[in-house]
Amino acid sequence: MASGRAAPEIFGRESELRRLRELVGDVAAKRGSAIWLEGESGIGKTALLSRLTDEAERLGCQVFHSSADRLAHRFPLRVALDCLDINARAADATYRDICSRLHDGDQLDRVDPLPAVVERLVGIVEHACTETPVVMVIDDIHWADEASMLVWHQLNRLVDELPLLMVAAARPLRSRIDLGSLQQECRAGATLIPLPPLDAEAVTRLAGHLTGTAEIGPAMRRTLERAGGNPLYVRELVDSLSREGHVAKRDGGRVADLPAEVAEPPLPRSLAESLTSRLSFVNTDTIGLLRMAALLGQTFSVTDLRKVSERPVVALAGAMEEALAAGLLVESGSRLAFQHGLIRHALCETTPTALRVALHNQAARALAESGAPIERVGEQLRASLAIDDTELDDGFLDWLAHNGRMLAYRAPESATELLSTALSLLPTGDARRGALQAAKARTLVALGRPEQAQALCERVLAETRDRCLASEMSWYLAWSLAVRGLDEQAAEVVERALRTPGFERPWLARMHAMLGQVMLVRGEFESANSAVKQALSEARPVHDGFALGLALHVRAAALARQCDLAGAVDCYDQARAELDDAPENTDLRLLVLGNRMVLLFGLGRAEDAESALHEMLAIAERTATPTQLASVRLSAANHYYTTGRWDDAVAELDAVVELADRMPRQNRRCLHGLSALIAGHREDAETFGRKLAGVDDPGPESLEGAEFLLLGRGMQAEMENAPQRAVALLTEVLLRGERFGTRYLWLPLLVRLAMSTGDTAAGTRAAQACEDDAAVGAVPNIVAAAQHCRGLLDREPAAVRAAAEIYRTINQPPRHAQALEDLAVLLAERGQISAARAEYARAVEIYTELGASWDLRRADARLRPHGVRRARGRRPRATTGWDSLTPTERKVARLVADGLANPDIAATLFSSRRTIEVHVSHILAKLGVRSRVEVAVIAMRNATNASRDGHELASK
Known part of the structure; x- marks a missing residue:
């Protein structure tokens, strides 16, 4: 029977709808088939079935339709009978007789009627197919009884002979191993159409x-x-x-x-209750454990859940497997995560307040007693404070006094709230106040809140007589001033501290290093060097790695500013050796490694730069604050973009978006600019426009972080056939006079567009600026850009060829391809068509590998007037299934099949753990599966097919 329900609007299912319509068209043309539509509850299966039945009726097919429910398995053949509209009151005597046989068959002295009735039902459908094509649809077939599945199975075997389309929609409710054998066979014998989450x-x-x-x-x-x-x-x-x-x-x-x-609105109670009511298909014990897991956060470890629930892992296994199979949880590296944040919030909101407080406190105590990382303890304490005005008891105050500094390093956001609460509870004379105040100052430093840090430090320094506390707070005060550019005031704090009798020696060394940094900012190189020498002499006897690292960092920065890049790298190597993995060193280690990576890459030492990046990522993912982690991931995305690993760059940018609100303005500018640039190259118009519109243009005060944004604006103007606009924008930026930075990234674009518009003056100015920069440091990156600019300006292929060779040597495929494209144009202008075609083919190969479809179209347009055309490219990549995976995603899928965990895959592919997590998430969505096991099965099957195809090809 037809559903009779109006079909809702459907979004993001264009390919699935197209496939379903094709299959309905096939059955209308008397070609049968079977479909298994699979997806979680609410994903849109019913809406697609409604569209399918409407299309089938429009084409004149006879439609049978029903939906199973949780009680269906108790009544043999209920689902099949409902689908065929067979009941005891039916007008057809045959239908009434079937119902009578089933009813009478309940008597113990009669033969079981089910086998005969199954055959009759199959016969009814066969007969219907002789009159008109038939479409038979069952929604929620995972609830169907065994007898109905037998009917379905037998009909599935007839689709090659009859004009019959069998359509089943199912939830991935259980693992494949728990499905009934008939359901397994029906699913295996049908065309699987998975419904992943909407993008x-x-x-x-x-x-x-x-x-x-x-x-x-x-x-x-x-x-x-x-x-x-x-x-x-x-x-x-x-x-x-x-x-x-x-x-x-x-x-x-x-x-x-x-x-x-209301940027973060609370989940309304009515919605929370509605969402949790939809989880009735999951075991109640599983729901109880999920409530505990929800309180642990969006992601959680099974180990933590075991500690909090006080159950052995074996007792948790079944519940977690059920939640994974139902799509409530997904794998996130070695942890589990709620697939839908709404479900997690709903489980929290529907847990009674008193119970939530008790569970958070129980979790905090259990985690603390088991020696779990202190940030997890802090998260639970912080969550308990947010409910019903609860307070910290004396035991937790002791815990904070002992662990506050470490918590400040590892979880500063939790720490600041907990420490503020603790300080408000303690009387002035309490011995724990000093430790809590120092921890709070460190927290404010980690969170980048210098004004608050200054106010706290000044207040404590005015009150305390503890020389050790005063030394530490003086250091934080100097930092809070220096980081805001208040160099004179910072220098006064440092010099006053250095004159204070009894100042703690480790802090004395750090103060001298800080003084060196202030002097460097002022441009007073001799004074900076003198302060650095003093810091090193004071730090070495006490083995203060932080003071040594900071002093050497200042010396390296001074060398870099004086264009001794090799000397700066050596100095950064020394700083790296002095800094151990103590949590307080994390910020400085990342700064040292980041600066070192940039210099190594600039010097053409790409492999060493890659190693530095891996070291940064490992540290950041293990110990960094969210702000630090975002900065490191942005550096990784930049590196991957430059080296042509655009899929990895996009994965890192996806991860950075989660932390965008915690990033400084220049980093957000870089994030949006780089995201837009990749989207523009790949002709993702929606993302390109949204990312460019999502950030303000750089103001006259600074271009920091704006390089990719400028390139994106230039690309946008060229796409809109308005190159003069790009020339005007980039020329205005050039005239600001900033030099020897990162402008070499966009100067070749300015020269090319200027020459295309006849603005020789702008092109000459840009080429000269790039050559001036190259003369300062002789850095391969900038030297290549200068030759690129000069070749474009003088229409000289030899200079562009030299630039292309440098780009190739230092592993920069995108710039290499651009130089090859420009070289092909210059050669074609000189009538050297054969040589132009060869260089263009090399550029096309790189662009195709990058997925840079806009660059291919632009290059085609530039070379077509000279009679140079490329061979037709590859067919568009599929959007779902194995063929839709990018080359990187296929590598990841094969390593998943080899049994490697995400950290091991990251190490194998020289990538970050979070990048691999994003890749795995994309793989699951594209393949329409929910577990790594299913990914492994598909990867091994495709590997087998590829191997067989290779053998067959070799034998021909």
């Missing part, structure tokens, strides 16, 4: 439809990420936000967003 663009379109607007603002987009791409959850979240009055429309009703004051 961000589809979610945005759906939300725009629900709100009646053309665009969704950034705050609302972030909130919608909680839905995890599930369209049902998106609808319920938007409806709930609208009912609560949290959706504001602006720009004449064109844009829907959340007001600033």
Whole structure:
């Protein structure tokens, strides 16, 4: 029977809809088949089935449709009978007779009627197929009874002979091993169409439809990420936000967003209860454990859940497997994560307040007693404070006094709230106050809150008589001033501290190093060098690695500013050797490694730069604060972009987005610019436009972090056939007079566009600026850019060829390809068509590997007037299945099949753990699976197919 329900609007399922329509068209043309539509609850299976049945009826097919439920398995053949509309009141006598036989068969003295009835039902469908093509649909078939599955199985075997389309929709409710054998066979014998979560663009379109607007603002987009791409959850979240009055429309009703004051709206109780009620298909014991897991955070370890729940791992295994199979949890490296933030929030919100407080406190004590990392203890304490105005007891105050400094290094956000609460509870004379105050100052430093750190330090210094505490707080005070550019005041603090009798020697060494840094900022190189020497002499006797590292960092920075890059690298090597893995050294270690990596890459030592990057990532992922981690991942994305590993760059940028609100302005500018640039190269117009619009243009005060944004603006102008606009923008930036930085990245673009518009003056100015920069440091990057600019200006192929060779040598495929493209154009202009075609073919090979479709189109347009054309490119990449995976994703999938964990895969591929996590997430979505086991099966199957195809090809 037809569903009779109106089909809702569908977003992000264009390829699936197209496939379903093709199959309905096939059955209308009397070619049968079987489909198994699979996806989690709410993912959109029913909506697709509704579209399918509408299309089938439009083409004149006879449609049978039903939906199973949780009780269906108790009634043999219930689902099959409902689908065929067979009941005791049916007008057809045959149908009434079938129902009578089933009813009478309940008597003990009669023969079991089921086998005969199954055969009759199969016969009914066969007969229907002789009259008109048939489409038979069962939604939620995972609940179907065994007898109905037998009917389905037998009909599945007939689809090659009959105009019959069998369509089943199922939830991945259990692991494949737990499915009934008939369901396994039916699934295996059908065309599997997985429904992964919607991507961000589809979610945005759906939300725009629900709100009646053309665009969704950034705050609302972030909130919608909680839905995890599930369209049902998106609808319920938007409806709930609208009912609560949290959706504001602006720009004449064109844009829907959340007001600033509710940028992180709480989950309404009604929505939380609605969401948890949908989890009734999961065992109640599993729900109870998921409530505990939800309190541990969006991601959690099974070890922590074992400690908090006080159950052995064996007792947790079944529940976690069920939650994974149901799509409530997903793997996240060695941890588990809630696939939908909404579900986690709903489980928390529907846990009674008193119970939540007790569970958070129990979790904190259990984790502390078991020796778990202190940041996890701190998270639980902080969560308990946020509920019902609870307070820290004396035991936790002792714990904070003992662990506060370490917590400040590892989890500064939790630390600042806990320490503030603890200090408010302690009387003035309490012996624990000093340790808590020092820990809070360190927390404010880690969080980048210099004004608050200054106020706290000045207050403590005015009150304390503890020389050790005064020494430490003087250091934090100097930092809070220096980091804001208040060099004179910072120098006064340092010099006053150095004159103070009894000043602690380790802090004395650090103060001298800080003084050196202040002098370096002022440009007083001799004074800076003198302070550094004093710091080193004071730090070595007490073996203070931090003071030694800071002093050597200042010396290296001074050498770099004086263009002795090799000497600076040596100095950074010494600083790296002095800094151990103590948590307080993390910031400085990352700074040293980051500067060292940039210099190594600039000197053409790409492999050494790559090693430095891996070391940075390992440290950041293990111990860095969110702000530090975002900065390191951004450095990784920059490196991967430059070296042509764009899929890895995109993965890192995806990870950085999660931390964007904690980044300084110049880093956000770099994030948006680099994301836009890759999207522009790959002709992802929506992302390109959104990223460029999502950040302000650099102001006249600084270009820091703006290189990729400038390149993106130039690309945008060229795409819109307005190169004069790009020339004007880049020339204006050039005229600001900033030199020897990163402008070499965009100067070749300025020269090329200037020459294409006939603006020789702008081109000459840009080429001369790049040559001036190259003369200062003789850095391969800048030397190549200078030759590139000069060749474009003088229309001289030899100079561009030399630049291309340097780019190739120092492993910069994108710039190498651009130089080859420009070389091909110059050769073609001289009539050297054969040589131009050869260089163009090399550029095309690189562009194709990068997926740089815009560059291919631009190059085609530039060379076509000279009669140079490329061979047709590869077919577009599939959007789902194994063929949709990028080369990097295929490597990751094969390593998953080899049984490697994410950290091991990261080490094998010289990547970061988070990058691999993003790749694995993309792989799961593209393959439409939920576990690494299923990824392994598909990878091994494709490896087997590839091997067989290779043998067959070799034998021909």
